[in-house]
Structure formats: C-alpha cells, structure tokens
Amino acid sequence: xxxxxxxxxxxxxxxxxxxxxxxxxxxxxxxxxxxxxxxxxxxxxxxxxxxxxxxxxxxxxxxxxxxxxxxxxxxxxxxxxxxxxxxxxxxxxxxxxxxxxxxxxxxxxxxxxxxxxxxxxxxxxxxxxxxxxxxxxxxxxxxxxxxxxxxxxxxxxxxxxxxxxxxxxxxxxxxxxxxxxxxxxxxxxxxxxxxxxxxxxxxxxxxxxxxxxxxxxxxxxxxxxxxxxxxxxxxxxxxxxxxxxxxxxxxxxx
Amino acid sequence: xxxxxxxxxxxxxxxxxxxxxxxxxxxxxxxxxxxxxxxxxxxxxxxxxxxxxxxxxxxxxxxxxxxxxxxxxxxxxxxxxxxxxxxxxxxxxxxxxxxxxxxxxxxxxxxxxxxxxxxxxxxxxxxxxxxxxxxxxxxxxxxxxxxxxxxxxxxxxxxxxxxxxxxxxxxxxxxxxxxxxxxxxxxxxxxxxxxxxxxxxxxxxxxxxxxxxxxxxxxxxxxxxxxxxxxxxxxxxxxxxxxxxxxxxxxxxxxxxxxxxxxxxxxxxxxxxxxxxxxxxxxxxxxxxxxxxx
Numbered sequence: 100x101x102x103x104x105x106x107x108x109x110x111x112x113x114x115x116x117x118x119x120x121x122x123x124x125x126x127x128x129x130x131x132x133x134x135x136x137x138x139x140x141x142x143x144x145x146x147x148x149x150x151x152x153x154x155x156x157x158x159x160x161x162x163x164x165x166x167x168x169x170x171x172x173x174x175x176x177x178x179x180x181x182x183x184x185x186x187x188x189x190x191x192x193x194x195x196x197x198x199x200x201x202x203x204x205x206x207x208x209x210x211x212x213x214x215x216x217x218x219x220x221x222x223x224x225x226x227x228x229x230x231x232x233x234x235x236x237x238x239x240x241x242x243x244x245x246x247x248x249x250x251x252x253x254x255x256x257x258x259x260x261x262x263x264x265x266x267x268x269x270x271x272x273x274x275x276x277x278x279x280x281x282x283x284x285x286x287x288x289x290x291x292x293x294x295x296x297x298x299x300x301x302x303x304x305x306x307x308x309x310x311x312x313x314x315x316x317x318x319x320x321x322x323x324x325x326x327x328x329x330x331x332x333x334x335x336x337x338x339x340x341x342x343x344x345x346x347x348x349x350x351x352x353x
Numbered sequence: 354x355x356x357x358x359x360x361x362x363x364x365x366x367x368x369x370x371x372x373x374x375x376x377x378x379x380x381x382x383x384x385x386x387x388x389x390x391x392x393x394x395x396x397x398x399x400x401x402x403x404x405x406x407x408x409x410x411x412x413x414x415x416x417x418x419x420x421x422x423x424x425x426x427x428x429x430x431x432x433x434x435x436x437x438x439x440x441x442x443x444x445x446x447x448x449x450x451x452x453x454x455x456x457x458x459x460x461x462x463x464x465x466x467x468x469x470x471x472x473x474x475x476x477x478x479x480x481x482x483x484x485x486x487x488x489x490x491x492x493x494x495x496x497x498x499x500x501x502x503x504x505x506x507x508x509x510x511x512x513x514x515x516x517x518x519x520x521x522x523x524x525x526x527x528x529x530x531x532x533x534x535x536x537x538x539x540x541x542x543x544x545x546x547x548x549x550x551x552x553x554x555x556x557x558x559x560x561x562x563x564x565x566x567x568x569x570x571x572x573x574x575x576x577x578x579x580x581x582x583x584x585x586x587x588x589x590x591x592x593x594x595x596x597x598x599x600x601x602x603x604x605x606x607x608x609x610x611x612x613x614x615x616x617x618x619x620x621x622x623x624x625x626x627x628x629x630x631x632x633x634x635x636x637x638x639x640x641x642x643x644x645x646x647x
Contacts, residue, residue: 180547193538
C-alpha cells in the first residue's frame with residue numbers, strides 16, 4: 100500500500116547544455132510514513148521534491164498519488180492539489196510579505212472551499228494557529244513582524260489548512276537556529292500523528308532526518324544510492340557514500 | 354532584562370532621527386502640487402477666459418497694466434491681447450488633466466502587459482521584449498508626433514498618442530519585477546496550493562510593482578506634461594479652443610525680445626511643476642520604491 104509512488108523520475112535543466120538533476124529515481128511513501136531524503140548539496144533532492152509538488156516538470160517518469168498520476172501543476176484536479184502540500188526552506192520568503200497571517204490562511208480556504216470551516220472562521224483560524232503553537236494575536240501580523248520560526252509555523256499552518264495527505268518538507272528546518280529547529284521538528288512529529296500525514300522530508304542534515312524519518316533514502320548526483328529503514332541506513336550503511344556522509348556528520352558532532 | 358533595556362533606545366532611535374529638520378520641508382512639493390491642482394480646479398471658475406476672443410488695443414501689455422475693460426492684466430497680455438494669467442490658469446488644468454489621464458492609461462496598460470509577460474514568460478514575453486526593442490529603436494516623441502499628426506487635434510488623440518509610448522516604461526519595469534517575484538517561494542507556495550494563475554498574479558506579484566510604478570508614474574507625469582506642451586507648441590497637440598502652456602509659449606516666441614512674459618511665465622509654471630514632481634518622485638521612491646520586497 101503506497102500513497103506516493105515515484106517511478107524512474109528524470110529531470111534535467113537547461114536547453115542546450117543539459118544538466119541532469121535527477122537521473123532515474125524511484126521512491127515510495129506509504130500513508131502516514133515519513134521518508135527522509137538526504138544527500139549533499141546538488142544531489143537533486145530538492146528537485147525531486149519540486150517535481151513531486153509539480154513545480155518542476157519531469158522529462159520522464161511517473162509521479163502517482165493513490166493510483167492517480169499527478170499531472171502538471173494547475174492541471175491537477177483540486178483534490179490532488181490539496182493532497183500534496185509543501186513547506187519551503189526559507190521561512191521569510193515563503194510568505195507574501197504584504198499579507199497578514201489571517202489572509203494567508205484565508206487564501207487556502209478561498210482556493211479550496213471544501214477545506215473552509217463551516218462556522219466561525221476567526222475561531223477556526225485561532226484553532227489552527229494554536230495547532231502549530233502560535234498565539235492568536237499573530238493573525239493580524241505580517242511576516243516582517245514575525246521571527247523565522249514563527250514564519251515557518253505559519254507556513255506549516257498554511258499547508259495544514261489545505262488538509263493534505265502528503266507534506267513535502269524541503270529543508271524545512273535548515274534555515275532556523277538550532278533551538279528553534281528542535282521545536283519545529285517536534286511540531287512536525289506531533290502534527291504528523293494528529294493529522295495522519297505522510298511526509299517526504301528533505302534535508303542535508305542526517306541528525307535532523309534521524310529524529311523524524313521512518314525510512315531514509317540517500318541521493319547522490321541525481322541517483323538513489325541507498326534506501327531502507329532509518330535504523331538500518333544510519334546504523335549499518337551499505338553504500339560507501341552513506342558511510343562517508345555519516346562519518347562527516349559524526350566528526351562534526353565530536 | 355538586558356533585552357528590554359537595549360530595545361527601547363534602539364526603537365526610539367530611527368523615529369527620533371527622522372523628525373527634525375525635514376518635518377515641514379518635505380511637505381513643500383505636496384503644497385506646490387496642491388496649489389497647481391487648486392489653480393487648475395478652481396481657477397477657471399473664478400477667471401473668465403475665451404481663447405478665441407482678441408482685444409487689439411490690449412496687445413502686448415506688460416504685467417500689471419490696466420486693460421481696456423478696466424481690469425488689470427497682472428501677468429500681462431499676449432500678441433492678440435489675451436490675458437496671460439488666465440492662460441496660465443486654464444493651462445494648468447489642461448496639463449494636469451492630460452498628464453493624469455495619460456499616466457493612468459499607460460500605467461494600467463503597461464502594468465498589465467508587463468506583469469503578464471514577466472510572470473508567464475513564453476511567447477507573450479517574447480513578443481513584448483521584441484516589441485519594446487522595436488519601440489525603443491526610434492525616439493518616442495517621433496511615434497507620438499506621427500499619431501498626433503495623423504488624426505484631428507483633440508484631447509483624446511493627445512492622450513492616446515502620449516500613452517502609445519509611455520506604457521513601455523511601465524511594462525519594462527513591471528516585467529523585471531515580475532520576473533524576479535515569480536521565483537519567490539510564496540509564489541511557489543500559491544502554485545502548489547492550486548491558486549489560479551491570474552489570482553497569483555494579482556495577489557502575489559502585482560502588489561510588489563507598486564513602489565517602482567509609483568516612482569515611475571511621477572517621472573512619466575512630468576515627461577507627459579512636457580510632451581503635451583511640446584506637441585501643442587508644434588501645433589499638433591490640442592485644438593486651438595483648448596488652452597495649453599505649450600501653445601502660449603509658442604505664441605510668445607516671436608515676442609521674446611520685447612514681451613518676455615508671454616513665454617516666460619507659462620514656462621516657469623511648467624518648469625516648477627516638473628521640478629516639484631521630480632522631487633516628489635524621489636521622495637516616493639525613497640519611501641516605497643524599496644524595503645517592502647526583500
């Protein structure tokens with residue numbers, strides 16, 4: 100039983116000199132499962148994430164959600180659009196600086212009327228903000244008045260408001276400082292259980308992925324080099340690249 | 354505790370620094386503009402003027418001279434005995450109206466085309482970029498003159514002729530803004546959410562063009578007022594029944610040596626307006642042109 104099934108995904112950029120960013124990646128995410136996608140910068144993990152949400156058009160390969168192939172962004176049925184949401188790396192630029200937090204959430208409800216609360220919208224908004232650990236007073240504020248961690252919580256709230264089934268987190272905590280990182284990570288773990296979310300968690304930080312992922316896939320130069328349960332991949336890495344990644348992470352910790 | 358102690362002086366700093374010195378001087382351009390708007394709006398109600406009526410005995414009177422009707426020509430009269438003050442007042446209305454109409458038309462057209470091309474890229478962008486290149490290849494005033502000259506003289510033709518080139522700057526600037534804003538994560542987030550493309554454009558891209566557009570609008574307003582005066586000076590602008598600074602300046606050019614006031618006074622009125630708008634444009638650019646988008 101899989102929720103997201105990525106089959107032989109290939110993505111390249113550029114017209115004349117083609118740069119292959121993703122070269123035949125196959126990946127599956129089960130319902131309520133978190134798959135960590137790790138790799139160094141430029142390994143193509145972000146491109147996989149952007150292809151899954153539809154921001155990047157793949158050269159070939161299939162991205163299937165619940166047996167339905169996901170088409171291009173904007174051409175997807177509304178249900179598919181809602182089902183896959185994304186949290187971006189940069190907390191500040193992922194929110195329109197001119198919009199208040201309330202209008203950011205309201206945009207989700209206006210775009211997908213099925214997700215809109217039936218009764219009091221203000222109360223629903225406050226409930227949602229409370230869910231992500233934000234005070235109700237934040238609703239009237241704009242991103243410029245919020246901290247990076249708060250912005251990221253708003254981004255998570257926006258993604259949750261669409262009632263998704265799969266949350267794609269692209270380096271969602273990398274831009275935050277360490278203490279905030281731990282809080283947001285904790286929040287993601289809580290929300291995952293509460294909302295029965297599957298997650299594709301992209302990060303270069305093995306320590307972070309270790310805390311959240313059930314399974315881990317390792318990418319290098321556009322290809323998947325190793326995939327398996329988190330404990331196995333981190334405990335007994337098979338591929339030499341994974342071993343060197345782990346060693347590098349351990350050296351940093353010491 | 355330290356945080357609260359440090360915070361209060363830091364917060365008072367910029368606000369305290371902003372106030373002194375510039376408090377009233379920054380209102381000067383607004384005051385001058387208001388004066389022009391008042392002159393153009395109310396002046397024609399108070400001063401009676403018929404542009405086709407000539408009074409030969411009152412020809413070329415110096416400022417302050419009494420005219421045959423018993424009134425005083427405070428700013429003198431022109432070569433056919435018409436009051437220069439009245440021409441300046443009526444000309445202010447013409448200039449401001451034509452300037453506003455042209456800026457609004459070219460702004461709406463330019464922002465719409467520029468953001469559409471910049472956001473959607475592809476073939477609309479290609480057509481726009483090449484179109485801009487073509488239009489930039491020869492002087493804007495030439496196209497304006499061709500259009501204005503091809504049709505019968507009227508306010509509408511002047512506005513259309515001036516807008517025909519003025520929208521290009523708006524399109525170029527907003528295309529650039531749209532090209533950069535479309536890469537921002539909040540636009541990606543809206544796309545992932547499934548917001549309709551035109552709604553994304555309107556809500557997440559167009560608002561960020563406001564700063565540069567306001568700054569550009571002031572500049573364009575000044576250029577348009579100048580261009581209208583230029584067209585009228587050349588005799589292909591407004592019809593003779595309308596009053597325009599350009600016409601008045603043109604009428605006075607043969608008397609420059611003997612009756613300087615005919616050309617000089619509307620010329621000063623025009624220059625003051627252009628300079629004021631320039632200063633205002635700089636102020637607006639400093640305040641809204643940056644900072645909001647980071």
